[in-house]
Amino acid sequence: MENKVMELKHVNVYYREGRKKKQVLEDISFSVYEGEIVGLAGESGSGKSTLCKCALGLLKEYDGEILHYTKRPQMIFQDPYKSLNPRKKVGWILEEPLKLERKYIKTQRREAVEEMLSKVHLPEEFYDKYPRELSGGQRQRISIALALLTGTKLILADEPLSALDVTVQAQMIRLLRELQEKERIAYLFVSHDLDVISMLCSRVLFLKDRKVTEYENL
Ligand SMILES: Nc1ncnc2c1ncn2[C@@H]1O[C@H](COP(=O)(O)OP(=O)(O)OP(=O)(O)O)[C@@H](O)[C@H]1O
Structure with missing residues (x-):
């Protein structure tokens, strides 16, 4: 197997609601390897963005281990205008x-x-x-x-294609693939679109009921 760029071990994530803690993710474990595209899917509200934020180190209320084997990952968003x-x-x-x-x-x-x-x-x-x-x-x-x-060698991409029209989406997919091959960049690719996920990703992490199930993309 290739080198790992990031690994999560038994991660639980919570949000505070007043005095109470609400658990959003439970016992999440997976690794991402250099140069691979891992899909992250699940219904709205299942915790995809929460998982990305936690992997970036933006959330304090979690336990378990988040290990980075290279520089910290960076995030790209649906609407890049807001982040520039x-x-x-x-x-x-x-x-x-x-x-x-x-x-x-x-x-x-x-x-x-x-x-x-x-x-x-x-x-x-x-x-x-x-x-x-x-x-x-x-x-x-x-x-x-x-x-x-x-x-960084790992990009967390949160619905990066959703705001683009179909031709531009296709160009962007080509670019992501090219960077994957030439620069060995890995992506955690959040998408609602299972067609895009099955076209791009070697594996898919599916979030449901706070837990993750991993599928090989055959
Ligand atoms: N800052 C917050 N405080 C409390 N609860 C939150 C906070 N952010 C998100 N949540 C809750 O955590 C759960 C997961 O939200 P998250 O945004 O991670 O889901 P998502 O899968 O990314 O959804 P979408 O596909 O709609 O973007 C939801 O129930 C949401 O209401």
Whole structure:
């Protein structure tokens, strides 16, 4: 088997409701391996987003173990517009994770960003554009580029195709696959759409009644 990028062991997740604790996920255990796409499905309210937030370390009320074997995963959303700072140009936004690392000087940051733009098939000129000047699909490419610039090998994708029209969805699927193959990126891919899941994913985690059942995609 490939290298693990993330592993959850017997994770229980709760939300507080006043003084009470409500359990949303129960005894969740699974691993994600380098370069694979794992589907995460289940009815609305079954806990898909909660599971992603917990894996990102955003929730405090949980027990069990969440192990990251590479850099922390990054999340991409249905509507990338909300997660991109509207007052900053794409270049500034994409340089942020590199500034935090402090190992690049300005010209190296720009080079790294331009290289990443080309990996997500956007031209260099996008460096000087604002998010509002981009289409939904282009913005989704920027949020993928932003995730990858942190150096992570795992992207948690929460319904990343739902806001896009069918042709753009197909382009996005091609890009996700290409990054999976060339860069060995793994995805936890949240979707209501079982057709997309069966086309993209090697395994599916199905959430129901707080628990997860895992299926191989044959
Ligand atoms: N901040 C919160 N406080 C309390 N309960 C919450 C909170 N966020 C979510 N929940 C509850 O936890 C359960 C799981 O919600 P979650 O958003 O993870 O489901 P989901 O599967 O992602 O749903 P959808 O497909 O509609 O996005 C739901 O019952 C929801 O009402």
